[in-house]
Amino acid sequence: MRIVFLGAPGAGKGTQARLVADRHGIPQISTGDILRAAVKAGTPLGVEAKGYMDRGELVPDALMVGLIRDRLGQPDCARGYILDGFPRTLEQARALDSMLKEIGCPLQIAIDFTVPTEELVRRLTGRRVCRNCGASFHVVSAPPKQEGVCDACGGELYQRADDNAETVSKRLEVYDAQTAPITDYYRAQGILKTVDGTREIGLIQSELNDLLLSTAKA
Numbered sequence: 185m186r187i188v189f190l191g192a193p194g195a196g197k198g199t200q201a202r203l204v205a206d207r208h209g210i211p212q213i214s215t216g217d218i219l220r221a222a223v224k225a226g227t228p229l230g231v232e233a234k235g236y237m238d239r240g241e242l243v244p245d246a247l248m249v250g251l252i253r254d255r256l257g258q259p260d261c262a263r264g265y266i267l268d269g270f271p272r273t274l275e276q277a278r279a280l281d282s283m284l285k286e287i288g289c290p291l292q293i294a295i296d297f298t299v300p301t302e303e304l305v306r307r308l309t310g311r312r313v314c315r316n317c318g319a320s321f322h323v324v325s326a327p328p329k330q331e332g333v334c335d336a337c338g339g340e341l342y343q344r345a346d347d348n349a350e351t352v353s354k355r356l357e358v359y360d361a362q363t364a365p366i367t368d369y370y371r372a373q374g375i376l377k378t379v380d381g382t383r384e385i386g387l388i389q390s391e392l393n394d395l396l397l398s399t400a401k402a
Contacts, residue, residue: 185210185264185396186289188271190366191297192359193352194307195381196388200297201268203389204396210264218251219243229254249279253287274365293399294370295392297381301356308352312341 185208191197198212205212219237222230229251236243243251248270256265271277284290299307310323312332316339321328328335346355370376377395379388 185400186284186292187264187266187396188291188294188370189266189268189297190294190363190370191381192299192304192356192363194304194311195297195299196385197295197297197381198268199385200388200392201266203385204392205266207393208264208396210266211260212266212268213252213255213261214269215248215252216269218248218255222251222254227254245273245276245279248276249283252280253283256287256289271366273362274369277366277369291370291375293395294367294376295395296367296370296376296378297388298378299381301353303382304356305349305352308347309343309349311343311347313344314339314341316340 187204189197189201201212204210219230219233223234223237224230229247233243233247233251236247252267252270255261267280271280281290307322307325310325312321312323312328313319314321314334314337317334317337319334319336319339320326321335321341328341332341333339334341345351367376379391379395381388
């Protein structure tokens with residue numbers, strides 16, 4: 185299955201992507217993962233991307249699509265993949281489509297996780313992250329056993345600077361402005377599916393499995 189997961193920060197797409205990836209034996213691919221791997225490997229595109237990153241600049245869309253092309257050509261993507269966090273703009277969606285059509289492997293489904301803004305703000309402002317291992321908790325829905333201490337490694341939990349209410353609201357405004365055209369784009373292609381991200385994780389996972397099964401059979 186060739187899948188794109190869309191959804192605002194805090195919508196739960198990362199959690200669901202990991203579950204789907206494990207269940208179907210396909211990789212969950214994020215732009216951050218791609219960039220870090222390419223830079224670490226010292227590939228030509230990785231070296232070029234590092235130059236932008238070192239200068240604090242955004243990696244251009246054309247370069248990012250090239251990195252994705254390289255990543256999707258690796259053996260673990262032969263049975264499919266989940267793109268998590270890309271594309272983020274309509275221009276990126278079009279560039280991705282063009283690249284996938286060139287290699288004869290167009291996307292099969294795009295899934296948009298919808299959650300009301302108020303709930304997204306609640307989720308993100310309550311998030312706490314371990315400074316040591318990066319594990320994530322939530323003060324209400326998934327609290328650590330001991331306040332301020334990571335269950336996994338005992339490290340200190342903290343609130344990310346971009347998880348305060350004002351910053352979160354601005355991030356969500358930017359996301360809405362960028363992503364609305366993407367959902368319309370995939371809807372016009374007939375591959376967009378919408379999933380209610382406010383429900384219990386297991387219920388969402390069950391719906392996703394049904395959607396992917398029906399898509400695979402189509």
